[in-house]
Amino acid sequence: MKLVSVTTDLESSKNDPRIKLITAKIKKENYKTDALIEILHTAQNAYGYLPMKVLSFISKALYLPPSRVYSTVTFYHFFSLKSKGEHTCLVCTGTACYVKGAQLILNEIEKNFSLKPGQVSANNKLGVQVARCIGACGLAPAVLLDDEVQAKVKADEMIHKINAKIAIP
Amino acid sequence: MNRQDLKSIILAEKMQEQNNKSKHKLCVCCGASCISSGSDEVLKKLQEEIKSRALDAKVEVIPTGCMGPCNQGPLIKFLPEYTIYQKVDCSNIKDIVESQLIDKKPIENILLFADSRPKPYIDAREDPYFKKQMKIALKNCGHINPEKIEDYLVHDGYKALDKVLFQMSPEEVIAEIKQSRLRGRGGAGYPTGLKWETVYKYVSTEKYVICNGDEGDPGAFMDRSVLEGNPHLVLEGMVIAAYAVGANKGFAYIRGEYPLAIKRFELAIKQAKKLGVLGNQILGTAFSFDVEVRIGAGAFVCGEETALIASIEGKRGTPKPRPPFPAETGLWGKPTLINNVETFAAISPIINNGGEWYSDIGTPKSAGTKVFALAGKIKYSGLIEVPMGTTLREIVFDIGGGMQNGEEFKAAQTGGPSGGCIPSEYLDVKMDYESLINLGSIMGSGGLIVMDKSSDMVDVARYFMEFCMDESCGKCVPCRVGTKMMHDLLQKICINQGTKIDLERLEELAVYVKDCSLCGLGASAPNPLLSTLRHFRHEYENRIANSL
Amino acid sequence: MAKISVNVNNQQLEVDFGKTILEVCREHDIEILTMCHLKGLTDVGACRLCLVEIEGVNKLLSACTTKIAANMIIRTHTDRIKRYQRITSELFFAERNHVCSVCVANGKCDLQKLGYQTAMDHIRYPYLFPHCEVDTSHPWYVLDHNRCIMCTRCVRVCAEVEGAHNWNVMNRGYQVRIISDFDTPWGESETCTSCGKCVHACPTGAIWPKAIVQGQLEKKPAMITELVEKRKMCL
Numbered sequence: 001m002k003l004v005s006v007t008t009d010l011e012s013s014k015n016d017p018r019i020k021l022i023t024a025k026i027k028k029e030n031y032k033t034d035a036l037i038e039i040l041h042t043a044q045n046a047y048g049y050l051p052m053k054v055l056s057f058i059s060k061a062l063y064l065p066p067s068r069v070y071s072t073v074t075f076y077h078f079f080s081l082k083s084k085g086e087h088t089c090l091v092c093t094g095t096a097c098y099v100k101g102a103q104l105i106l107n108e109i110e111k112n113f114s115l116k117p118g119q120v121s122a123n124n125k126l127g128v129q130v131a132r133c134i135g136a137c138g139l140a141p142a143v144l145l146d147d148e149v150q151a152k153v154k155a156d157e158m159i160h161k162i163n164a165k166i167a168i169p
Numbered sequence: 170m171n172r173q174d175l176k177s178i179i180l181a182e183k184m185q186e187q188n189n190k191s192k193h194k195l196c197v198c199c200g201a202s203c204i205s206s207g208s209d210e211v212l213k214k215l216q217e218e219i220k221s222r223a224l225d226a227k228v229e230v231i232p233t234g235c236m237g238p239c240n241q242g243p244l245i246k247f248l249p250e251y252t253i254y255q256k257v258d259c260s261n262i263k264d265i266v267e268s269q270l271i272d273k274k275p276i277e278n279i280l281l282f283a284d285s286r287p288k289p290y291i292d293a294r295e296d297p298y299f300k301k302q303m304k305i306a307l308k309n310c311g312h313i314n315p316e317k318i319e320d321y322l323v324h325d326g327y328k329a330l331d332k333v334l335f336q337m338s339p340e341e342v343i344a345e346i347k348q349s350r351l352r353g354r355g356g357a358g359y360p361t362g363l364k365w366e367t368v369y370k371y372v373s374t375e376k377y378v379i380c381n382g383d384e385g386d387p388g389a390f391m392d393r394s395v396l397e398g399n400p401h402l403v404l405e406g407m408v409i410a411a412y413a414v415g416a417n418k419g420f421a422y423i424r425g426e427y428p429l430a431i432k433r434f435e436l437a438i439k440q441a442k443k444l445g446v447l448g449n450q451i452l453g454t455a456f457s458f459d460v461e462v463r464i465g466a467g468a469f470v471c472g473e474e475t476a477l478i479a480s481i482e483g484k485r486g487t488p489k490p491r492p493p494f495p496a497e498t499g500l501w502g503k504p505t506l507i508n509n510v511e512t513f514a515a516i517s518p519i520i521n522n523g524g525e526w527y528s529d530i531g532t533p534k535s536a537g538t539k540v541f542a543l544a545g546k547i548k549y550s551g552l553i554e555v556p557m558g559t560t561l562r563e564i565v566f567d568i569g570g571g572m573q574n575g576e577e578f579k580a581a582q583t584g585g586p587s588g589g590c591i592p593s594e595y596l597d598v599k600m601d602y603e604s605l606i607n608l609g610s611i612m613g614s615g616g617l618i619v620m621d622k623s624s625d626m627v628d629v630a631r632y633f634m635e636f637c638m639d640e641s642c643g644k645c646v647p648c649r650v651g652t653k654m655m656h657d658l659l660q661k662i663c664i665n666q667g668t669k670i671d672l673e674r675l676e677e678l679a680v681y682v683k684d685c686s687l688c689g690l691g692a693s694a695p696n697p698l699l700s701t702l703r704h705f706r707h708e709y710e711n712r713i714a715n716s717l
Numbered sequence: 718m719a720k721i722s723v724n725v726n727n728q729q730l731e732v733d734f735g736k737t738i739l740e741v742c743r744e745h746d747i748e749i750l751t752m753c754h755l756k757g758l759t760d761v762g763a764c765r766l767c768l769v770e771i772e773g774v775n776k777l778l779s780a781c782t783t784k785i786a787a788n789m790i791i792r793t794h795t796d797r798i799k800r801y802q803r804i805t806s807e808l809f810f811a812e813r814n815h816v817c818s819v820c821v822a823n824g825k826c827d828l829q830k831l832g833y834q835t836a837m838d839h840i841r842y843p844y845l846f847p848h849c850e851v852d853t854s855h856p857w858y859v860l861d862h863n864r865c866i867m868c869t870r871c872v873r874v875c876a877e878v879e880g881a882h883n884w885n886v887m888n889r890g891y892q893v894r895i896i897s898d899f900d901t902p903w904g905e906s907e908t909c910t911s912c913g914k915c916v917h918a919c920p921t922g923a924i925w926p927k928a929i930v931q932g933q934l935e936k937k938p939a940m941i942t943e944l945v946e947k948r949k950m951c952l
Contacts, residue, residue, distance in 0.1 A: 036483035037466055041425070052899060065882030065908055066898040068484075074887040074900075075485040075642075077467030078425050468889075485886070490762035490782040643867070643886070643893035644763050650808040653891040654842055674841060681804045684777055684797075685765045692776075 016147065017136040018046040019057065026061050033062050036072055040079055048090050048129035049080040085120040085127020087165050089158075090144040093130045096137040101155070105141060106130070108155035109162070125166045170445025171453030172335060178444070179322050186323045193228040193270065194248035195219070198311060200235030200394055201429065202551070203242035207258065211243045214259045218266050228270065231320075234398015236311030238298065239551030241281060246293070246311070253281040253293040285548065285570060298549065301568050303530065305538045306514035307554045310398035315433050318440040321401040327446050329520035333409050334454050337520075342413040343369060346516070348524030350536035355381055355472070355509030356584065356613045357689070358535070358602040364506065367496040368414040371504040376416035378407055378458075379500065379507040381477060382423040382430065385469035386585030387636065389616035391540040392510035394552055396423065396430035399514070400437035404460065406513030408447060409520060411458040414506050419460040422477055425467060435462050469586075469640035473688050474499075474507045476642065487642045488688035509614070511540055531557030535601035539612070545582075545619040546573045555600070562596040565619055576621035580704070584613025586633040586640075587693030589700025590626065609700040611693070626705040627712055630698045631659040637694035648691030651682035655698065662709065665716045672709060676702065721787040726794065738780035738791060739767055749793055750802055750834055752809075752827060753868040754781045755918060755938055757945030758877055764868060766802055766831070769793050777801075803835040811842045812891070813849060814863040815921075821934045822922030828866060845891070852897075854904030857927055858916055860895065864923040867893055871915035871924060874941055883909040917941060 025042040029035035039062075043054050050073055059069040073079045089109065093102050109128055110116055117130040136142040139151035145161055153161075197203075197212045216230050236244050241255040245265070252275050254265055261279060268276045280289035282296060290296040304310075313320035321327070333342055347362030368376060380403060384392040395403060407419050421438075423431050438460050441447035449457045468486045470476045476486040478500050499505025515537060519527045528536045535557040541564065544550045548570030555564065561581060565571065572578055580590040583600075589610030591598060598604050602612050620629070638652040658675045661667045679695035679702075686692045702709060719734040725747055732741045737760070742749045752764040762779035769780045772790035777798070792798075809815075809828060817823050831837075849862035872884045872895065883906050887896045897903045916924050917936050925934060 032483075034481065034483035037480065038464060041464055041466065055899065065885075067882055067885035067896060067908070070896060070899045071885035071887050072483070072485055075468065075889050076465075079466060470889075485889075490779050492778070492783060638890060641890040643889045643891065644761070645765050646763070646805050646808055646812075647765055649867070649891055649893070650812045650845075653845065654808070654811070657843065678804070678842075681801055685768060685801050685805070687762060687765065687779075 017149065018043075018134050019054075021046050021134065022054070022058065023061070026058070031062060033064055036062065036064065036069065037076070040073060044079055046131055046134055047083075048088060048127075048131060049083045051083070052081075083127060084118075084129070086125050087146055087162075088127045088129060088144070089162055090129045090131055090134070091117070092134045092136065092140070092142045092144075094134070094137065094140075096140040097142055100140040100152075102141045105143060105153065105155045105158050108159055112159050113162070126162065172331065175327065175331070175445065175452060179327075182319050182323050189229070190249075191227075195228055195230045196233045196236075196246040196248065196312065197230065198234075198236040198242055198244040198246070199232040200239065200242075200311070200398060201390065202235070202239035203244060204429075206242045208243035210259060211245065211257050211262065214262050215245070215266070218262055222266065222271075224266075224270065231314045232316075233312060234310040234315050235307075235394040235552055237302075237307070237551050237553060238281065238549050240549065241551075244281070250275075251292045251294050254279050255281045255283070282549075282570075298553075298568055298570075301555065301559070301563060302553050303538050303556050304554045305518050305527075306395055306402070306511050306540055307398070307552065308518070309402070310394060313399065315398050315400055316436055318401060318437070318444060321399070325517075325521060326401055327405055327444075329517035330405050330408055330446055331452065332520055333412055334452055334456065339369060339413045339415065342409065342520070345524040346413070346519060349515075349519045349527035350524075350531075351512065351515055351519065351527060352535060352537075352602065353509060354511035354515070354539065354614070356587065356611060358612060361508065361512055364496065364508070365410065365413050367494075368416075368504050368506040371497060373504050375418075375501075375503045376414060377500045377503060377505040378411045378414065378416045378419040379477065379481070379505060380407055380419070380421040380513055381472060381474070381507055381509050382421055382427070382434075383465050383469075383472040383477060384424060384427075384510070384614060385472045385640075386587075386614050386616045388544045388618050389542050389585060389614050391542050391552060391615045393424075393427050393430050395510050395514050395540070396427065397433050400430075400434045401441065402517060403510055403513045404434070404437050404441055404447065406508075406516035407460060408451070408458055409516050410506060410508065410513065412456055414504075416506065417457055417459070419458060420463050420481055420500075421460060422463045422465060422471070422481060424465040426465075431462060431464060438462070468642075469636075470642045470688070470690050473690060476688070477507065478505065485642070487644045488690075490687055511615070532599060532601045534603050539600065539615055541600075541615045541617045543569050543617050543619065545617075546576060546621045546623075547571075547619040548573055557601045558599045560597050560599055561591060564600065564617070565596070569619070572619070572621055576623075578619070579622050579624060580620045580626065582610075582618040582620065582629065582697070583616070584611040584693075584696070585616045586636045587611060587689065587696055588613045588616075589696050590620075590629070590704060592704045609696070609703050611696065625663075626701040626708045627659065628663055630701045631656065631663050633697040634659055634694065637690060641690065641694075642688075645685075645687040645691060647682045647685040648687070648694065651678055651686075652691070652694050654678055655682065655695065659698070662712050662716075665712060667709075667713045667716050669713060672713060721785065723785050723788065724790045726792060732785060734785075736785055738769060738778075738783050738785055738789075741785055742780060742793065747793060749780050750831065751781065752831060752866070752920060753870065755870050755874070755941060757942040758870060758873040758918075761869065761873075764805065764866075766805055768798055768801065770795055770798065799835070803837055806831050806835040806837045807840045807842055809866050810837075810840050811844045813845075813847060813865060816863075820864060820922040821925045821929055822864075822936075825934050825936065826922060827920035847891070849894075852903050853927075854902035855906075855909075855911070856904065857911060858903070858913070858924060859927060860897075860903055860924050861922065862894060864921045865895055866921060866923070867895070868920060869895075870918040870920065870938075871895060874914045874918040878941060878944060879910060879912050879914050881908050881910050881912070884915060914941060 059066045115128045120127040143150045219228050243257045246253045283289040343365050351361040352358040471480045471486040473488045475489040480486040495505045540554045580592050582590045634656045638656045641648045643649045658671050683695045720731050750766040760781040762782040767780040768777040770792040852860040875884045897906045
């Protein structure tokens with residue numbers, strides 16, 4: 001039997017502010033396993049869906065068997081294991097980012113790609129999401145392009161970056 | 170915060186209210202439906218308008234919960250006149266403010282129901298729509314700012330809790346609820362007083378009170394409106410219940426699809442704790458009770474008590490066989506009281522006015538009032554609250570305005586996917602628990618969907634069966650496989666490929682699933698099918714006769 | 718242990734307080750059909766085969782989860798119950814893809830036995846023919862979802878007796894499936910200890926050891942019951 005280690009994957013994204021959000025929630029709930037659904041809500045709000053590495057992180061942090069976490073996630077319709085679109089552009093709409101122009105970024109995205117938050121392009125190349133807060137308030141307005149945080153972005157810069165991403169075959 | 174402190178605060182608030190009697194209150198309905206129609210824009214515009222006319226010293230603009238006639242929204246209400254304007258938008262705000270506040274003359278053609286009454290009522294309370302209703306759970310919904318605890322206090326907020334803590338023993342509280350003959354408003358209609366007494370009798374250091382806000386019936390939004398429009402009413406009910414049964418911890422389980430309700434209830438909890446009516450040593454007594462919100466995640470089955478408990482425990486929401494009942498073995502194996510939002514909303518009024526007062530409303534077997542969510546082909550869709558025993562005819566025609574587009578009434582679906590349909594022969598049925606069961610339906614949580622001849626009853630049955638099939642937890646065979654089988658057979662009949670044998674199998678499966686399922690979801694999944702077979706059998710037979 | 722009096726099928730019995738209806742019936746050789754029950758594991762009342770009629774109760778209750786009460790009058794073999802058990806058996810067979818002739822458990826299968834016990838000579842419901850996988854990634858065992866009836870005995874034995882928690886259930890409704898870890902191949906499980914308890918707990922040919930061919934399957938679910946009993950005694 002292989003012992004597959006998933007932590008290395010997550011350690012590389014140690015600087016992902018969203019992990020800090022999830023850790024904070026787990027601490028707030030005192031590492032109680034019955035807070036699993038609340039923690040999954042926090043994770044999904046931050047990522048737009050529930051990536052495997054996040055589930056693995058949660059399962060290890062709460063000392064819960066992976067199958068228990070997976071069976072809970074797949075039971076509730078709210079939780080999604082798949083991100084929508086090959087590339088995801090997640091615009092944070094938390095207060096700090098909102099004040100710094102997150103809406104302008106969303107407007108520009110809609111103008112250029114005809115996509116509103118929650119929608120995926122017809123060729124599935126780009127999915128646009130919003131998160132209520134990704135915990136990167138010092139970098140407002142923050143946008144996550146796939147898993148990379150784009151700090152203090154301007155709307156037109158963002159369009160260039162997205163185009164560059166989706167042009168990659 | 171002790172009792173005396175709270176009394177002083179309430180007194181201060183009431184005095185301020187008295188001083189403001191000359192002030193106009195301008196209520197803007199910010200219930201979910203009106204928000205979708207743009208009421209937050211209206212609210213903003215109104216606040217600007219009032220300010221621009223330097224009227225803010227004389228007029229207070231308040232966002233409120235649901236006022237009732239949702240499809241006439243956005244709605245605004247002027248107090249003390251009780252004048253309601255319908256379909257308000259940014260274009261007519263200036264005129265309304267000018268006319269109502271300055272000229273003191275209401276604009277009649279945009280008053281509530283102006284399009285269908287010969288002469289609209291300036292005092293909306295006189296309109297038959299409101300006159301025929303009796304608001305207890307919805308009393309202050311649409312009247313107060315749900316985010317201000319002061320508004321709740323001024324309207325007898327936490328008066329019942331004070332009475333309970335300082336003048337009544339737990340046994341007396343239970344006796345009062347028993348006397349009221351209140352029955353669970355979540356759908357099953359189990360006597361609330363009896364349920365409280367059962368939990369009370371179990372000896373345990375840990376007991377829990379849970380508020381079931383997992384309103385999953387498609388078309389139902391009663392609980393949502395109460396949670397959004399008057400969260401403190403529900404919270405107070407929970408605290409009183411906890412005192413009566415001996416619980417120190419409570420949970421409000423609210424659907425994930427109701428972010429506004431979650432936000433308002435969490436705010437209410439914070440405010441209540443600050444005021445000392447929740448938390449440690451409530452109002453200086455030895456009684457402590459704390460409440461936490463738990464968010465649902467999209468599972469209709471979690472409205473079932475044991476599934477709800479599993480969900481709060483962080484697990485899959487799969488029900489457990491009963492007995493043992495949650496009253497004995499509930500959350501984490503401890504005695505647990507679970508009641509619906511609307512049930513808790515009735516508690517403070519019962520304590521304040523007496524169990525006998527509540528018991529006198531309604532019918533011999535079903536006391537009190539019921540909130541119904543009217544939807545479908547009815548003229549005035551929205552929320553109403555009527556005494557138990559009001560007839561379906563009165564609800565649909567006298568209050569609801571009758572059918573849309575002059576169509577003929579065909580049926581009304583009550584109880585959502587667990588209920589059945591009531592055809593026109595039974596329009597004079599008294600809406601109470603037993604009468605609806607006798608007709609093959611159930612009261613359910615209060616969803617009432619009105620249908621005209623454009624509704625195909627076989628397709629209605631198929632629609633509800635698809636819902637149950639999707640929402641089945643999958644634990645027991647009858648529900649897991651039975652609902653899928655029944656759905657596939659109904660589908661076959663719907664596309665005109667059904668046979669007589671298919672109908673036989675369907676009926677046999679329906680009875681089997683009803684009798685053998687582990688929980689209420691499975692046991693009531695065949696109800697829409699059985700009900701439409703009972704009242705509209707010819708539609709099934711016609712389809713089969715016409716099939717290829 | 719206090720004794721109480723109950724009536725089962727017109728037979729008056731003196732039984733220990735605290736037992737379930739199923740335990741009482743088994744002790745007195747009264748036949749009750751079961752599938753998801755395995756003595757030693759927590760009863761879940763999922764298969765609905767052990768339903769009994771109790772006087773004064775308007776619902777059928779599962780014998781495995783319902784404790785007896787004084788003066789209960791229980792009926793286990795009414796026409797209605799027998800009819801329903803037959804339907805349950807038919808639904809089991811129609812739900813997944815059960816082909817006895819090529820199955821290692823042929824002749825030694827609890828589901829097959831159920832078919833005989835309910836006199837199921839044909840199935841009146843359309844087969845669902847779901848698409849189901851076969852997981853052969855584990856070096857010693859196979860999990861064939863086509864033969865699984867979702868009794869969850871494997872889940873419970875892995876959680877309660879072995880403590881590994883490798884198995885659980887994913888999705889809901891008719892789309893439920895047994896999964897290992899994050900719905901990853903069994904052979905890559907981070908939690909499975911390869912103890913083989915699930916093989917013995919499984920009532921059908923859904924989980925079986927690779928070394929066996931058709932008709933040679935020997936499952937010993939009683940071993941699990943004994944393990945649990947021994948543990949209780951040693952505590």
